[in-house]
Amino acid sequence: MDTGFTIQQVAQRSGLSIDTLRYYERIGLLAPVARASSGHRRYMEHDLAWIELLIRLRDTGMPLAQMVRFAQLRRQGDATIAERRLLLEEHQRALEEHMRVLERHTVALQQKIARLRECERRLAPASIPARATAHGETGATAGDLGASSASK
Amino acid sequence: MDTGFTIQQVAQRSGLSIDTLRYYERIGLLAPVARASSGHRRYMEHDLAWIELLIRLRDTGMPLAQMVRFAQLRRQGDATIAERRLLLEEHQRALEEHMRVLERHTVALQQKIARLRECERRLAPASIPARATAHGETGATAGDLGASSASK
DNA sequence: CCTTGACCTGGAGTGAACTCCAGGTTCTAT
DNA sequence: ATAGAACCTGGAGTTCACTCCAGGTCAAGG
Numbered sequence: 433m434d435t436g437f438t439i440q441q442v443a444q445r446s447g448l449s450i451d452t453l454r455y456y457e458r459i460g461l462l463a464p465v466a467r468a469s470s471g472h473r474r475y476m477e478h479d480l481a482w483i484e485l486l487i488r489l490r491d492t493g494m495p496l497a498q499m500v501r502f503a504q505l506r507r508q509g510d511a512t513i514a515e516r517r518l519l520l521e522e523h524q525r526a527l528e529e530h531m532r533v534l535e536r537h538t539v540a541l542q543q544k545i546a547r548l549r550e551c552e553r554r555l556a557p558a559s560i561p562a563r564a565t566a567h568g569e570t571g572a573t574a575g576d577l578g579a580s581s582a583s584k
Numbered sequence: 585m586d587t588g589f590t591i592q593q594v595a596q597r598s599g600l601s602i603d604t605l606r607y608y609e610r611i612g613l614l615a616p617v618a619r620a621s622s623g624h625r626r627y628m629e630h631d632l633a634w635i636e637l638l639i640r641l642r643d644t645g646m647p648l649a650q651m652v653r654f655a656q657l658r659r660q661g662d663a664t665i666a667e668r669r670l671l672l673e674e675h676q677r678a679l680e681e682h683m684r685v686l687e688r689h690t691v692a693l694q695q696k697i698a699r700l701r702e703c704e705r706r707l708a709p710a711s712i713p714a715r716a717t718a719h720g721e722t723g724a725t726a727g728d729l730g731a732s733s734a735s736k
Numbered sequence: 737c738c739t740t741g742a743c744c745t746g747g748a749g750t751g752a753a754c755t756c757c758a759g760g761t762t763c764t765a766t
Numbered sequence: 767a768t769a770g771a772a773c774c775t776g777g778a779g780t781t782c783a784c785t786c787c788a789g790g791t792c793a794a795g796g
Contacts (some may be wrong), residue, residue: 438742438743439742439743440742440743448784449784450742450743451782451784451786452747452784452785453625454744455783455784455785470743470744470791470792470793471743471744471791471792472742472743472744472792473743473744484740485696488692488693489683489693490783491686491689492686492689492690492693495782496612496625496782496783497782507705508783510703510707513700513703513704513707514704515699517697517700517701517704518774520693520696520697520700521697523693523696524690524693524694527686527689527690527693528690530686531683531686531687531690533643533681534679534686535683536646536677536681537640537643538630538644538676538678538683540640541640541644541672541675541676541679542676544672545672545673545676546794548665548668548672549669551662551671552665552666555662555665557604560610575707578720590772591773592772600776601754601755602772602773603754603755604754604755606774607753607754607755621759622761622762622763622774623762623773623774624762624763624773625773625774626773636751642753647752647753648752648753648754649752656795667779669793674759715772719773725757
């Protein structure tokens with residue numbers, strides 16, 4: 433009986449550090465991992481699948497606290513499936529909203545880049561040493577400024 | 585001379601907190617803001633535009649340190665326009681890559697949600713008290729686990 | 737037998753990005 | 767004139783998500 437992956441193998445496969453794997457177990461993101469007779473961790477396939485999901489949630493912006501909540505629900509078994517689904521759906525909605533925001537930001541950044549490029553075109557080729565005008569390359573439309581990050 | 589916005593007004597319009605506005609100035613993200621005779625800050629239109637850009641960069645994941653670098657370049661005037669553009673283009677590329685990753689994650693999460701819903705369908709209506717099987721709702725395909733977050 | 741390297745634990749330390757506080761000034765309304 | 771709100775500064779404290787460390791155990795090679 434010494435099947436399963438060592439913590440090092442899991443770290444390599446998952447991209448998480450060894451310390452992070454232990455940390456996740458400490459805070460209850462991973463249920464206590466099986467041990468070899470030596471006391472060393474042995475991760476099973478289902479641990480890998482779970483870790484993969486955790487990474488996905490983390491990378492899509494879910495805070496660890498919420499992931500812990502999710503992990504707790506999971507450990508409570510089938511009775512919590514609906515609740516878990518709701519949690520994921522909620523997260524999914526937030527994520528899609530976030531992606532829309534990012535989409536809008538890229539457009540705006542693209543415009544900003546275009547304006548800079550325009551500035552370059554106006555300045556560089558005409559190497560007339562015009563006294564470096566520090567005028568507004570910030571960009572026009574100082575208009576909206578519409579509450580992007582809600583601070584409580 | 586007492587034109588311009590108070591720090592409170594800017595906080596409301598921008599969604600940043602008053603403390604954050606002062607903090608950003610301290611670390612050099614904002615050049616020293618104009619003051620009323622009283623010593624109170626008075627933000628001008630061009631400050632608002634700049635703050636708007638800062639928020640955009642922050643919300644798209646640029647670390648403050650890089651934003652500070654960008655702000656420094658800006659203060660050095662027109663000579664740094666090309667460098668600033670390159671910085672933004674670099675950021676834009678990273679951002680687009682990030683959005684692609686998020687896209688893939690949403691797809692996977694959507695599948696996960698579908699599997700949970702499937703579990704619910706199988707369990708809930710048949711109210712036969714089957715001994716709560718803690719079998720794998722983790723989902724299939726524990727396959728790839730392909731290094732998602734590069735830990736140095 | 738001894739070293740080397742992977743692993744263990746509990747706890748302390750880190751970096752990023754704020755957020756709060758004390759103690760003091762200034763504006764505004766009554 | 768004075769209470770109370772808004773502002774100022776410098777510095778300390780907080781939260782999050784790790785990351786590192788000391789001191790010890792365990793397995794394999796020379």
